[in-house]
Each structure stands twice: as C-alpha cells, then as structure tokens.
Amino acid sequence: MGVFTAAAVQMRAGTDPARNIEALRSGVVEAAGQGARYVQTPEMTGALQRDRTALFAMLKAEADDPVVAAASALAQEHGIHLHIGSTPIAVENGRIANRALLFGPDGSLLARYDKMHMFDVDLDGGESWRESSVYQPGADVVIADTDLAAIGIAICYDIRFPELFRRQAVAGAQVLTAPSAFTRQTGEAHWHVLQRARAIENGAFVIAAAQGGKHEDGRETYGHSLIVDPWGRILAEADHDEPAVIVAEIDTEAVAGVRGRVPNLANARPLGHVRRHPDGLQTVDDAAGGAAS
Template sequence: MTSFRVAALQMRSAMDPAANLATFEALVREAAGSGAVYVQSPEMTGMLVRGREALFARIVPADQDPLVRRASELARELSVFVHVGSTAVLLDDGKVANRSFLFGAEGELITTYDKIHMFDVDLDNGESWRESATYAPGDQAVVADLPFMKLGLSICYDLRFPQLFRAQALAGAEVLAVPASFTRQTGEAHWHVLLRARAIENGAWVIAAAQGGKHEDGRETYGYTLIVDPWGRVVADAGNNEPGIVLAEIDPAASADARRKLPNLLNARDFALPAVPQAEITA
C-alpha cells in the first residue's frame, strides 16, 4: 500500500459513557464506509467529566470498559485500524490513566499509550486545570509499526513538548497522532500553529482528532480537527466545532520526501548550555 485514507473523528463527549459510545460507533462506521483504513477518535472519547467524584462514579478498569471492548469489535468487523484517542481508565492503585488504545484490523490490541504531560495550568478568565490531581502520568513514548505507516502516539497537552515528537520521528514515525480536547481559549490561540509546527519540524504527517463545543460538564473545547502533511500544509480541517468526520489521503512517502528536502533530523548537533540556576526559571 502506498497512499491510504484516514479519518479523524470530531466529537462532543458528554458525561454518559453509553451515549458517547453510541456516537463513537456511528462515526467509526461512517468513516469506514468512506474508505478509511485508520480511524482516530479524540482525547476522552469515553466521557468528559470535570468533577473528580463524578469521574470516579463512572470509570472502570480497561478490561471492563465497554468502549475499549467495542472498539476492538468494530476494528474486526469493519477491517479497519481503530485508534481510541484516549479514555479515562481506572488503575489498580486507585488512580486514573488517560490512555490511548490502538486496535488492528483483526481486533487485536496493538499498543496503548498513557498521556505523559499533565495539563496543570492557570489561564485567563479564571480557567484552571490540574490533571495531576487525578491522573497518573505515563512515562513511555510509543511508536506503533503498522503495515502501512509508523505511527507516533501522543495526547493533547503533549503537543506542547516537541522533544516527544522529535524522539518519535528519530525512531521512524512518519505519522504523528495528536488526539485532543484543547480548550477553546488555547485552541483559538495555538492549535493550528502547533500542529503545523510539529509536522514541519519532523517532516511527518499529523492527524489530530478533537473534541469541540460546549460540553455537559461546562467546559468548552475548540474543535477544528486537522490533518497536516509533512510540509506543514493543512490538507483537511473540520472548520468548526461540530461532531463529524474529517478524511484525507495519506502517502507516507511524502514524509521521506520532506525529510530529504530539509534533513534537519540528520543535521541536528549536540551542544552545551551553561547551567541556569533553577530559581531563574519561571513558569
């Protein structure tokens, strides 16, 4: 296979996992019916629940999660690769992981990825988030070797840490997955430019399925699901925050071509930097 079709799902997940699962399934079926062989959903596909008590009343371990089970079944039934961008799963120690699941076209679990960087921020207008108060961060980067591409996995806030994507590109990733639920405030400012930057600096495709709109738990997410080519061109853009699918044709050879023209992965050099006292580094 040279070029192939991919789909990124835009959702507006609410607090009811069953309702979100129904929406997810309908969109996966639509994407597969449109010829996609790889389908990516956004961060927190299973539910978006801001309150800790409400979250713990709904989550279950991964091996009991209906979304995880159904994603595997859909992959097998439709013969597509299904990438659950992430969902919250209960860990053995009582903490929570923000975890991606990637299933092969026979329904097999290829890999998982736990979000590494926690969204602990204080934004304008009193918007504040502390993911580390609930979620356990991951500590392993992941590159999945699929039959038609090498895929680097990330989740949302990871986008702001270019060293993760550079490591994946150096490990051979031709496509970078960035499922997200960017806030409206940060998305309006940074979503398009950051995704294009990660594509350009790594000579890689970027597929970014997004949450969008006003959610049941009160938050607002930006939407604008994107697919960007290795030269930094936006080849598909949802253009709004409404639920739906975004489709594009991907040719992994475009990654090699971009890296041949601008071989910054090969041209990088080690360098020294005098130590800066920690007190001088501000948030």
C-alpha cells in the same frame, strides 16, 4: 506501507459512556464508509466529566471498559485500524490513566499510551485545570509499527512538548498524532500553529481528532480537527466545533521526500551546556567541541 485514507472523528463527548460509544460508532461507520483504513477519535472519547466523584464512579479497568470492548469490535467489524485518542481507565493506587489505544483490523490491541504531560494550568478568565491531581502520567514514548505506517502516539497537551515528537520521528515515526480536548481559549490561540509546527519540524504527517463545543460538564472545547502533511499543509480540517468526520490521503513516501529536502533530523547536533555571561558574551561549551567566540 504506501498510500491509505485516514480519518479524524470530531466528537462532543458527554458524561455518559454509553451515549459516547454510540457517537463513536456513528463516526467510525461514516469514516469507514469513506474508505478510511485508519480512524482516530479525540482525547476522552469515553467521557468528559469534571466531577471527580462521578468520574471515579464510572471507571473500569481496561479489561472491563465498555469503550475498549466497543472499539475492538468496531475495528474488527470494519477491518480498520481504530485509534481511540484516549479514554479514562482505572489503574492502581486509586488513580486514572488518560489512555490511548490502537486496535488492528482483527480487533487486537496493537499499542497503548498513557498521556505523559499533565495539563496543570491557570488561564485567563479564571479557567484552571489540574490533571495531575487525578491522572497518573505515563512514562513511555510509544510508536506503533503497523502495515499502514509507523505511528507515534501522543495526547493533547503533549503537543506543546516538541522533544516527545522529535524522539518519535528520529525513531522512524511517519505519522504523529495529537487527539485532543483543547480548550477554546488555547485552541483559538495556538491549535493550528502547534499541529503544523510538529509536522514541519519532523517532516511527518500529523493527525489530530478533537473534541468540540459546549459539553455536559460545562467545559468548552475548540474542535477544528486537523490532518497536516509533512510540509505543514493542512489536508483536511473540520473548521468548526460540531461533530464531524474528516478524511485525507496519507502517502508515507512523502515523509521520505520532505526529510530528504530538509534533512534537519539528520543534521541535528548534540547541544552543549547553556552558559550565561553578565556582559552578554556568548561562548560555546568546550564539551561540544567548539571554541570560545
């Protein structure tokens, strides 16, 4: 572990996996050409498809998925760690996993993670999403211990659940990830602050490759792929929604430095039960070892 170049590939994935694989290949070649040893792509690299029937028709199991095969080959060809932010994978019971996959420089699969938190929301303007109606949520917190860094893996909406990233940081993750297909509406409001907050509160790098622009299935995503340092500074950004590659230097020693200056991970204490009082009086739960105030 030490210093390495990381890249985030911003995409505008469509409904055809074959075309998306070509876009993936182009982005990886560009990133590797800039010296990247870790390359991340967005959520749903393989396909963005709102039509449920069409989505199920293109699905493959992981062992047969063309995006998985292409990613493994690209990682080996360029000698890089290639992190597919996610792609839809057929799983049991007629469901789909929104699955992230990390490949090593020899093309081997180092880690997989299924998106844990389902984007079930009703936004302004009638925009509505129900991921839980199609996708099977994951259950495991995943960290990949690589020779570059300990990398915590998450996907998109997970970024709104800080306890997931705290678990990863406490377990030693130095780089946190949030490859995404953020809607334009939520991205304009929250994208930057969420990525920076997860970096600051955990003293970790955050890398978030994003989908951007108007997609074939009608959705519109925000773009603005980011690489953020442990102090919350933006090291690199695609400040638009067009396909792009951004790179930044990751120095894992900076993680220890920031956590030493602001040791909030070490200083955290167990929390007692929340108690409410109609007169507004605050008390400290006895189980937490405190006295009433």
